Amino acid sequence: MSSQVFTSWGRVLREAHEVVGLPSRHQPLSLPASGASVLPFGNGRSYGDSNLNPGGALLQGGQLDRFIAFDPVTGLLRCEGGVLLSSILKLVVPQGWFLPVTPGTQFVTVGGAIANDVHGKNHHATGSFGNHVTQLELLRSDGSRRLCSLEQNADWFAATIGGLGLTGLITWAEVQLRRVANPYLDTESIRFHSLEEFFELSQASERDYEYTVSWIDCAFSGKRLGRGLFNRGNHAPAVLDVDAVPKGLPAGIATPSRRVPITPPVSLINTLSLKSFNTLYFNKQRQDVVRSLQHYRPFFYPLDALLEWNRIYGPKGFYQYQCVVPPERALSATRALLEAIAASGMGSFLAVLKQFGTPASRGMLSFPEPGTTLALDFPNQGPKLHALFAQLDRIVLDAGGRLYPAKDGRMSAAVFKAGYPRWTEFTSYVDPRFDSGFWRRVMENS
């Protein structure tokens, strides 16, 4: 066993952890002799401390990266928990299949996608990742193994989907993929000038478009508040207009090759860069509506093309704030959030707005629920930023919403418990040897 410094995607925490290898899914877990707690660590794309275990050990989940079976006729895929979504796409897209749900990066593991019950741009149509898992195996620290599905060990299934890796190790899982005719998407980008317009566009698009998501400008208040670009798309049909296929693809995007080479001494994100970037980005397209055929990589994973983009926030790292607020309060709460952020001058250019739909999440602690979700990055600016977060927390809680643990590095125990009323039920499924920095924080005083 060795020790290694780990940081999560937001790079705020840098902590040495004991490391425990996982050479085979057939072996029992090797646990630290010290009695320290463990936590599965996949590819490190969670933002805060839900994937870190300071003072404890991390199980190297990425070592379980084998496929078990793929049926190209039914699209049923069984693989180990450490397989990356990018490996799945590489295997199945040429055979006419696609992930049923994908988050904004393909560099997450299947185990991580389940443990955070990740969502994508098609939540309104198909729910989150856990809704497409047909079964999984859970390995506990006592050596017991449970096959979990809707039929078998259904309670463990519900605890493990969105269970933040705390219920045990997901050694393997089975996922039902969805058919596609080719790697392309038929997309539209529409400029909108207000939040009302966003909600109208969302509602109008939900029936006819599988994927919808918006970039929203959070740098300005007043007249420009709530302006943005609405993106929607569908998988392209089997018969493609050859002239419309983007030239030079997919070779040009075959592998992400650009990398942020160094961490700049200070964050490159500040009020000035933010305002100019957002103005440029909002006006990047000449027409109000632009239709195009896009390869799936730039459409779903625009940021994956720039490896280690998290470095641009400088050595202090950044926080992401992602919340969901229920439909009845969505407009007023979202406006209040944007106003508070614009007034602080601290927002990000990666602000994302999306309507979640009605498909019910399966996990006890799943984040998605019907309503509107807003996600923003904030360079770590210490107390000033935490004061803004406290202000945002109040708006979210007043509206009956909650925050996303996968993106969180700071919410209080009270905010967590208010957002996730099933937490008490969940605690009985937590493995006695498993723990995380996040979990210790939100379980304080209970």
Place this chain on the structure above:
Amino acid sequence: MRKILIVGATSAMAEACARAWAQRGDALFLAARNAPQLQSIADDLKARGAQRVGSKVFDANQFDQHAALLADATRFMDGLDTVLIAHGTLSDQERAQTDVPYALGEITTNGTSVVSLMSIAGEQLAQQGRGAIAVISSVAGDRGRQSNYVYGSAKALVSAFASGLRQRLAKKGVHVITVKPGFVDTPMTAHLKKGALWVKPEQVARDITRAIDKGGNIVYTPGFWRWIMLIIKHIPEFVFIKISL
């Protein structure tokens, strides 16, 4: 499509090579000691696109099984054109210094068993007049060092044997490749502290598959080890005995 036998298929380097071959639709036959691990790798390679995947539980120290392995692999794939020999153990040098049977066992696993397999595979490929044998030796075989000379001397045997075999079989259309990895981050080396010279098995696999495809006789991987070892080999012995490497 190639027909490839991999001995020591559960080694991280071998598995990384096998994934690259599976993806291009080759036929594979895997041999290793650990049955469940062997099965999961075989399943994985099948899913990744290997045309056929066979496997056999195999202990390289049972020399009387070597010929049968080659025969099984050839029968299963209906031919054989590439052999990758990748099995081995990382010897505990300190134990080997006093435990002679252990030291000889390590030499058998990492040295003479490889010699046996190379000989049998070499004859079969020579008879058909084509094919390639890639064998994983080590930079540790280039010069015996106090920190791991038992492992190193077994690898030196492999390197010297491969060199002679290559010279002989080149005239018969058979290509022998000696692979000399440096520090590779694998389960075998999980307990060791990692530094800047360490690489992932995928990088080693890229060098191995390229050498088999495009030719290449002695492959240091990553390539900078050629220069490191050039220096280490040329340190005069009277200086060498005074330094600790």
